[in-house]
Amino acid sequence: MTDGLTLHQTVFALITSLLTFLFILELVRRRRLREEYSWLWLLTAGVMIVLVVWFRLLMIVTRLIGAVTPLNTLLLFAVLFLLAIAVHYSVIVSRLTTQVKNLAQELALLSARLDERRP
Amino acid sequence: MTTLVLVPAFNEAARLGRVLAGIRAAAPDADVLVVDDGSLDDTSGVARAAGARAVRLPFNLGYGVAVQTGYKLAVRERYACVVQLDADGQHEPADIPALRAVIERGEADVAIGSRFLPGAAPYRLGVLRRLGMALFRLLARLLTDVRFSDVTSGFCAFNGDVVRFVATEWYPTDYPDADVLITLRRAGFRLREVPVRMYPRAGGSSMHAGLKPIYYVFKMLLSVALVPVRREAAAQKKGLT
Numbered sequence: 630m631t632d633g634l635t636l637h638q639t640v641f642a643l644i645t646s647l648l649t650f651l652f653i654l655e656l657v658r659r660r661r662l663r664e665e666y667s668w669l670w671l672l673t674a675g676v677m678i679v680l681v682v683w684f685r686l687l688m689i690v691t692r693l694i695g696a697v698t699p700l701n702t703l704l705l706f707a708v709l710f711l712l713a714i715a716v717h718y719s720v721i722v723s724r725l726t727t728q729v730k731n732l733a734q735e736l737a738l739l740s741a742r743l744d745e746r747r748p
Numbered sequence: 749m750t751t752l753v754l755v756p757a758f759n760e761a762a763r764l765g766r767v768l769a770g771i772r773a774a775a776p777d778a779d780v781l782v783v784d785d786g787s788l789d790d791t792s793g794v795a796r797a798a799g800a801r802a803v804r805l806p807f808n809l810g811y812g813v814a815v816q817t818g819y820k821l822a823v824r825e826r827y828a829c830v831v832q833l834d835a836d837g838q839h840e841p842a843d844i845p846a847l848r849a850v851i852e853r854g855e856a857d858v859a860i861g862s863r864f865l866p867g868a869a870p871y872r873l874g875v876l877r878r879l880g881m882a883l884f885r886l887l888a889r890l891l892t893d894v895r896f897s898d899v900t901s902g903f904c905a906f907n908g909d910v911v912r913f914v915a916t917e918w919y920p921t922d923y924p925d926a927d928v929l930i931t932l933r934r935a936g937f938r939l940r941e942v943p944v945r946m947y948p949r950a951g952g953s954s955m956h957a958g959l960k961p962i963y964y965v966f967k968m969l970l971s972v973a974l975v976p977v978r979r980e981a982a983a984q985k986k987g988l989t
Binding site: 741 | 801804
């Protein structure tokens, strides 16, 4: 049942997670992605890499969560991290919504005060 | 007592003039503030021409954000009483003195205009809206010690303490309704209903259109359900006094 990953699976999983990791780093380097929003992506890719390279750990986790094959474990972790990232962004969007609301209100109040001063 | 009459308005240039004239007649000594929620028409121009103050939001942010903008102004300029009513003519300005009197005499911290109390003009509603209202009335009854007859009224008056309270981040700016009343009561404010007249809309677009009622019911259920486990409201109240 737990025969481990085939060579194909290992290479593919390693390449995708490495590429993801490097792509995120590149976005941060070019200042297209802020550091504060990159950490969860880097963590996701990093954990993927560790699980693929450190095969014994992957097997332990697979047995621990009762998954059928190690590949299932990798996919499960990928989905969980994507979920975490989506929730993370919902929280950020909520904060931004509040900030935009407050800014708009402040702007409206200030410009009304200016208008009232010079008729 | 300095009073601010607060009128949130979105694309109401056509109906606003009559409402403002009604307010002027009913409360000649009060300041009138129209919060223009990013209208595409000349709502703020009409307001200024009618002698009201106007604050214009840079884009449309919804009813709750518009009224809260008014609360923030009222806090900064230390108004002791804020009366709010809709710009579309659904609320009868002649009932403003009745709401105001409750606040000015200190009989309550919040006066809610109810269309269902004895003495209010008869108001007809569709089956769904009646069902929704009954549900939220029941929830308000279960979560507070007050029996509300109208939990979705946008025609109400607050005293200064309440205005400071609703000007904070605690205030739910997307569709504030029953959850506000419940939280205000649980924060220890005294609420009192006053019979008022309300009329069906005479055109314009309601904020309850399309799929929004479904979201509204969902949001209100969630918001009401969370009231008992949200502690910030009570803490906020303590901070005020």
